Amino acid sequence: MKTSRNSRHFSALFGSHLNLTFCMIKSRRKWFLHFPAFFFLSLLIISSGLEAQTHSIRKSPALAEGSPASVGISAERLARIDQMCADAVSQGDIPGIVALVARRGKIVLWKAYGMADNQAGRTLKRDDIFRIASQSKAITSTAVMMLWEEGKFQLDDPISKFIPEFKNPRVLKSFNYADTSYTAEAAKSEITIRHLLSHTSGIGYGLIDSDERMKMIYQKAGVTDLFTTENITIAESVKKLAALPLHHNPGEKYTYSEGLDVLGYFIEVVSGLPFDVFLQTRLFEPLGMNDTRFYFPDDKAGRLVAVQQKVDEQWTKYPVTFYDTDYPVKGAKRFFSGGAGLSSTAKDYAVFLQMYLNSGEYNGVRILSRTTVDCIMGNQIGNIWGDNPDKVFGLAFSVVTAKGQNKGGIGSAGTFEWGGYFNTQYFADPQEQVIGILMKQTQGPIHDETGWKFRQMVGQAIDD
Numbered sequence: 405m406k407t408s409r410n411s412r413h414f415s416a417l418f419g420s421h422l423n424l425t426f427c428m429i430k431s432r433r434k435w436f437l438h439f440p441a442f443f444f445l446s447l448l449i450i451s452s453g454l455e456a457q458t459h460s461i462r463k464s465p466a467l468a469e470g471s472p473a474s475v476g477i478s479a480e481r482l483a484r485i486d487q488m489c490a491d492a493v494s495q496g497d498i499p500g501i502v503a504l505v506a507r508r509g510k511i512v513l514w515k516a517y518g519m520a521d522n523q524a525g526r527t528l529k530r531d532d533i534f535r536i537a538s539q540s541k542a543i544t545s546t547a548v549m550m551l552w553e554e555g556k557f558q559l560d561d562p563i564s565k566f567i568p569e570f571k572n573p574r575v576l577k578s579f580n581y582a583d584t585s586y587t588a589e590a591a592k593s594e595i596t597i598r599h600l601l602s603h604t605s606g607i608g609y610g611l612i613d614s615d616e617r618m619k620m621i622y623q624k625a626g627v628t629d630l631f632t633t634e635n636i637t638i639a640e641s642v643k644k645l646a647a648l649p650l651h652h653n654p655g656e657k658y659t660y661s662e663g664l665d666v667l668g669y670f671i672e673v674v675s676g677l678p679f680d681v682f683l684q685t686r687l688f689e690p691l692g693m694n695d696t697r698f699y700f701p702d703d704k705a706g707r708l709v710a711v712q713q714k715v716d717e718q719w720t721k722y723p724v725t726f727y728d729t730d731y732p733v734k735g736a737k738r739f740f741s742g743g744a745g746l747s748s749t750a751k752d753y754a755v756f757l758q759m760y761l762n763s764g765e766y767n768g769v770r771i772l773s774r775t776t777v778d779c780i781m782g783n784q785i786g787n788i789w790g791d792n793p794d795k796v797f798g799l800a801f802s803v804v805t806a807k808g809q810n811k812g813g814i815g816s817a818g819t820f821e822w823g824g825y826f827n828t829q830y831f832a833d834p835q836e837q838v839i840g841i842l843m844k845q846t847q848g849p850i851h852d853e854t855g856w857k858f859r860q861m862v863g864q865a866i867d868d
Contacts (some may be wrong), residue, residue, distance in 0.1 A: 462765050463767065464509060466692070466767045467510075467758050468511065475510045477505070477507055477866060481865040482865045489501050489854065490517050492854050496717065499719040500517060500844070501516070501517050502528065504754050504839070506754055506839040507838050520709045523720060528709065530751075533709065533732075534709050534747060534750075534828060538825055540744055541743050542800040544664045545601055545664065545799055546756075546800060548667050548671060549800075553772065556674050559799075563595050563599075564594055566670055569642075570594075572590065574589060575591050575606065579621075595650075598799070599655055600666055600667050601663070604657065604784075604785055606651045606656070607650060607661040607662055608650075612825075628739060631731045633728045637740075646666075657788055665741050665743045668743070680698050684697065691759060693752040698732070698739075698741075700732050705732075708747065709843075709845045711729040711846065753841055760832060779799065781798050781801070781803055781818065782798055783797070794808030802822060803819070804819040812860075815831055815833040816834070816835035823855075825847075826847065829855045829859075
């Protein structure tokens with residue numbers, strides 16, 4: 405059994421990165437002579453870090469479909485959600501949507517509506533693949549905390565301890581719009597891993613930054629934002645980012661940022677594995693998330709849903725802008741964005757959220773300790789997240805407060821949530837043991853109210 409797992413890890417690591425094939429072995433006999441030693445060394449590297457997922461004393465069942473009544477959900481009220489999604493498509497508010505609702509480990513609604521690609525005439529299927537963009541952040545944060553559990557670092561360690569380029573950060577002081585020159589002053593403290601997880605590092609977000617100055621600085625420096633088909637690695641982009649000024653001193657404010665891209669590279673440094681391989685072998689494979697990854701092979705590429713925009717009341721494919729929406733299936737496939745690069749299915753992401761509802765365990769595999777999950781869900785930023793008493797921010801998610809619960813429509817206190825750039829949303833309510841996921845793929849202005857309606861209507865379907 406162990407040999408089989410190591411073989412899969414070897415294939416995942418070297419099959420995609422070095423394209424080692426038997427044809428190469430046959431045609432390059434000199435290289436073949438060195439292969440046994442290379443193979444043995446590789447297995448040592450792999451086995452040193454990839455057996456850390458442990459069996460759990462608990463063994464929850466795998467997420468599976470079940471009847472609404474068996475988990476305290478009204479089938480009649482669930483039908484309201486079904487109708488709402490169908491209406492949103494028929495009225496032209498969205499081109500297509502996959503909705504998933506689960507409670508107590510049972511999926512009670514998992515259905516596709518509308519089109520995956522209107523121009524191509526492709527009907528949407530419930531297991532189709534969506535670009536989840538910022539929903540990648542929670543997955544990256546989870547990977548960070550997996551390594552934290554192994555004692556690799558402390559949350560308040562400076563990131564420069566692992567990526568030296570971040571030593572002595574500076575804060576933007578003045579900016580000249582005419583030539584994009586700027587001045588900066590020394591920051592009051594180093595950026596820590598906790599800052600990066602909680603978006604309080606002061607790092608910005610380039611082309612989608614709210615500060616025009618930062619957009620210009622990042623663009624001039626050649627920092628890669630979000631996703632790309634270009635031939636660049638996350639290490640190269642992060643090191644460029646490290647040389648740039650911060651919005652503010654670390655820890656002083658909440659600024660949505662590329663900090664999770666930094667942590668993607670950090671995971672490579674700490675684990676000794678390419679980021680995609682770490683996620684595949686340490687998280688996706690143990691959870692059975694077989695359709696979640698940065699880039700897809702040909703046999704899965706046809707399931708990728710088109711990103712669409714509305715032009716003259718018609719749904720058309722979104723054009724190439726500063727990125728190509730086909731990045732999951734074309735291009736260099738080397739940039740592993742921890743903040744925005746993954747694609748997934750509604751079912752796969754539900755499995756990930758169910759692991760959290762199970763306090764870090766899924767189907768007998770322990771991904772995180774219950775105590776670590778409690779830490780992740782805790783308020784990490786105090787009261788600096790604007791004027792919003794309804795939610796706080798932890799180490800991976802936005803979390804609903806008691807005031808938010810009392811406001812209504814967003815779940816119980818402790819409900820955790822986020823969404824993605826291409827119009828995807830999710831939430832999970834630990835008190836009610838409920839998961840809600842909406843997968844859509846749109847850009848540009850549209851009239852879409854499915855997000856708030858879905859969440860509110862999932863709550864009204866509880867019947868116990």
